[in-house]
Amino acid sequence: MRSEKFIKLVRLTAVAAACFTLSACTCNKQPPQIDASGVGTGGHAAVFPHFLDKSAYPDYRTVVVAPPEKNSSLFKNDVEIYKETRKLKGTQAWTDAAGGARLDADYMSQFFTPAYGIEISKDKTPWTYYLIQRVIGDAIDGGTRTPKKFYQRTRPYVYFGDRTCSTQEDDDKHVKSGSYPSGHSAYGYLVSLILAEINPANQDAIYQSGIKYGYNRVVCGFHWQSDVEMGRRIAAYINARLHANKEFQEALTYAKAEFAKAKK
Template sequence: MRNTPRGRQAVFDAYVEVDSILKGFQEAFGMLISKETTPEIYSLVQRVENDGSLSVRGAKKKYMRKRPYVQFHEPTGVPEDEDELRHSGSFPSGHTARGWAIALVLAELNPDRQDAILRRGYEYGESRVIVGYHYQSDVDVARIAASGAVARLHADEAFTRQLAKAKKEWKRCKKE
């Protein structure tokens, strides 16, 4: 799949900056979320991106599973990241946890487009398998961990306040 449009999408998905992730969700969400145009939603996504990543950090350090490209001595679809990731664990996928957590929250903000948003979040994780950085089980477990993290966030007052601001902002965006 690497030499296909889907493979090119997987390479794009390797970039972990919030702006890149949000650009990847633009079509599914129905608009581009940015610091300038939707600051409350952007702030919420930044928080969720971080918490999604944290949801797998302990397991990743504990298991230190070799990444597929290291295990099988194969190149990846994103060779510029190979040296940096060679000595970090594969299980579970931090990229996937970030992307899935963001997808869950974006789907909550925009339930009219939840199917497309969740599909995009799923594909974001699958991109890690396509480029060769993760096994399927790495991304599957990361989705479960991210789901738990997002559920827990709903009990956090700071998160629920930011979510309310983001929902209010989204309501204004829909009217425009």
């Protein structure tokens, strides 16, 4: 009986010490500085910061199914959705899609703040901001870049000889780049998965924001619906793999602690 009480006391002391250490680290330790200079409104040619080494990613040529064939019902659905979204020209949804292609952490922080429940910023939530800033490469460089090159799917606006909601320069830049899967969708949904883990009480709104971020690319005309759906699936692969990475786990622990502190 005495030994059981002693064991419980040791466990409680260990937990208390861990909590104290985490609190102290959270207050004093700041996220590492990373080079995110290649992240902006544009191209997937940039090399982005990321957590995982290339060897950690699966071979997406085997785990990502091929895009829908042109005579399939899935492609017919892609076409129907594309045509329906052309009707959104001039609406708020079209405007949102035109301004919603940014990949930088400042924009992503602003985009997810309403759903997250507290303001996300480099100053107020540095660890959460750091996670958003750093996982872009995991989603794009490690996630969608290889299957994009492998499948080289034609983008919908190119297929129909149309224009997107963006500029002519942006359209021209993407003409020869693969459409499948969507890198924006993978990144946006990966961020939503991470933020929902930090604040599970708001998970529905956070997931919806992640889906909207990818869907904006359908509205704009850069992606088919199946592109963004596969992007979300890749985000799930990446999220699982990130959770086996110690550096990511540490950053996530600090982000959870800063959120708990901000909610007090």
